[in-house]
Amino acid sequence: MDKEQSIISNFKHNLNGDDGAIIGDMVYSKDMFVEDIHFKSHWLSPKQIGKKAMIVNLSDAIAMNATPKYALLGLGLPKNLSNKYIKELSIGLKECAARYGTQIIGGDTILSNKLIISLTIISYLNSKKPLIRNGAKIGDIVCYTGVLGGSIKGLRTLLNGGKISSNSRFVTPNLRQEFIKQSAKWIRSGMDISDGLASDLPKITQNRAVKFNKKLSKFEFISGEEYEMLIVVPPKNIKRVLNQAKKCRVKLNLLGKIINERAKFHGKFTHF
Amino acid sequence: MDKEQSIISNFKHNLNGDDGAIIGDMVYSKDMFVEDIHFKSHWLSPKQIGKKAMIVNLSDAIAMNATPKYALLGLGLPKNLSNKYIKELSIGLKECAARYGTQIIGGDTILSNKLIISLTIISYLNSKKPLIRNGAKIGDIVCYTGVLGGSIKGLRTLLNGGKISSNSRFVTPNLRQEFIKQSAKWIRSGMDISDGLASDLPKITQNRAVKFNKKLSKFEFISGEEYEMLIVVPPKNIKRVLNQAKKCRVKLNLLGKIINERAKFHGKFTHF
Incomplete structure (x- = not known):
């Protein structure tokens, strides 16, 4: 601890x-x-x-x-x-x-x-039930909003003495207020990505493994302070959530499906 | 400013x-x-x-x-x-x-x-109306709870490298929760003494002068972080407030009456 x-x-x-x-x-x-x-x-x-x-x-x-x-x-x-x-x-x-x-x-x-x-x-x-981290079930689909990796790229540029534009995610994160408000009723659980996917994914899957749909870059996987949303959706609701994302002009990435295995990813970084 | x-x-x-x-x-x-x-x-x-x-x-x-x-x-x-x-x-x-x-x-x-x-x-x-600083009228009586001066004495001892007991007001202020709750309906305005009477008195009298009943020591006047209550009471309620203080075993000091003159005390310290 x-x-x-x-x-x-x-x-x-x-x-x-x-x-x-x-x-x-x-x-x-x-x-x-x-x-x-x-x-x-x-x-x-x-x-x-x-x-x-x-x-x-x-x-x-x-x-x-x-x-x-x-x-x-x-x-x-x-x-x-x-x-x-x-x-x-x-x-x-x-x-x-x-x-x-x-x-x-x-x-x-x-x-x-x-x-x-x-x-x-x-x-x-916005509703009686808050959106919380717990609740993911085997078979649920893990998604995240937007594009990841920009925050750590901005941070590294700054650490190397460079300058970044005010559009960099490190300077200006994007919050997904309307999308979450409209789709929360179809979402099982959710959180914002603040420590990086590698660290936040086990929290939302409750340490279960994910069968990835999508290959992520190292930057996408470890970038913290993104403040994009990481959500878990029951398969029967995924179409509704995707539609709502489209309405709200939010890019929704289907990361993968939760499977009945212990997660192999943990900590701030993992190889895969 | x-x-x-x-x-x-x-x-x-x-x-x-x-x-x-x-x-x-x-x-x-x-x-x-x-x-x-x-x-x-x-x-x-x-x-x-x-x-x-x-x-x-x-x-x-x-x-x-x-x-x-x-x-x-x-x-x-x-x-x-x-x-x-x-x-x-x-x-x-x-x-x-x-x-x-x-x-x-x-x-x-x-x-x-x-x-x-x-x-x-x-x-x-505790009631619809909060107790606030504004509202004092000419003729109202200014009172404070407890004994002032202990906090600054403790602070000075510490600053001089000495030690103070855990009963010192600097370590353990006394809050007057029950007294305020029970007597608020008879009190015109009130605040806690955090910056010292010399600084807090003009705030509660709205820069009006007070005809003092009581001579205060310099320590009583300038000691901050006391967290005793400074209250303003209409004369017709003063007996009720004094009774309530007695019931709550709180010492209530009648400092003086607000008069129709501008305050001469101001800042963190004043001579009088």
Whole structure:
């Protein structure tokens, strides 16, 4: 058990959802986005930092089939940041929140060594049943949205001192709000891809193997912070879900079928 | 306008309460408690750090006449912390939450240079009207609970390299949950004393002067992080409020009467 797992087990609680805690028809999610942990300050403009901090938080709610409504913002700000920088950061946060129908309603600000953006998102479930990670059955089809690999490519370019465009998935992930909202009733289970498929796939298949339809590149397999949706669909619903994806203009990839074997993939990377 | 004010004004929103944001009958409050900003790690045991981080967050809710029910916990943990230290920290957080009827229902953990405890408290208002800072009228009586000065004395001892007992107000503030709940209907406005009376008094009197009943020491006047309640009571209700304080075994100090003059006290310290 690693340190994070050990801490989480200290706070285990039955109201814990996967990425958010559920109380009544509301979902509460909370993530910190921190300089030198999630990004280097020279990689992104303050507006991009604000935008990405907000988007990765909204993703938790949207992945559970909830509509984010309110955000509480905790900011840890280094002394040397200019008012202009802070203003740009706040514009990034607010514009991104507004794009997803969310309002920033409060929070607090402190001085800190590193830039810290700590967000709590308050969301309403779109249906009585949230979309969760558990539930996959043998024979179900595993799918993911969009195109994977862009985030790690952007990250590697940055790590090598290069520059990336603001369209890079590392800067601007795509959330699939409408598609999830419309198709959740046909989906067995789901989550967003934040740690990379190699790490997130065993979570959604509950450590069962997948007979792949599709050969993935190493980049597609290990790229984290994609925030595309990884979903499991009963075979009888797959046509409806594909249709809905088309309506929402979301590319839906049929990755494979869950089989009655233990997964061979695990950890952050695997050979296949 | 200082930096914090400038940031807050970037996010000004009508759902903002004083220390918490109000949505329907719920209050959401969020505060960060950070090593080297709010405490030095050698000042407090990990259990005391957890306890104080929780108590200062619960105070925001209780001061608005709300009952805290759930907490979301964001932890930023330095690499070198032992599992034992983290375990003790989590016991402090959980025990303090439980004492006030609150459950930790989720959150996230990251690596960071300094210990960061970022809490979001979800509370239910005890009555339709929250207790807020605004509303004081000329002739109203300003009161505060308990004994002030202990927090700054503890802080100074620590800053001078001394040790303080776990009963020190700096380590263990006292929250006045029951008293506020029972007497809120007779109280005009209220807040907790977090920045010190010299700084918080003008907020509650809306920059009006107070004709003091009582001479305060410098320590009583400037001590922050007390988390005692500062309340404003219409004269016709003062007996009821005093009785309720007695029932709840809370010392209630009548500080003075609000008069039709501008306050002379302001900032973090004043002479009088």
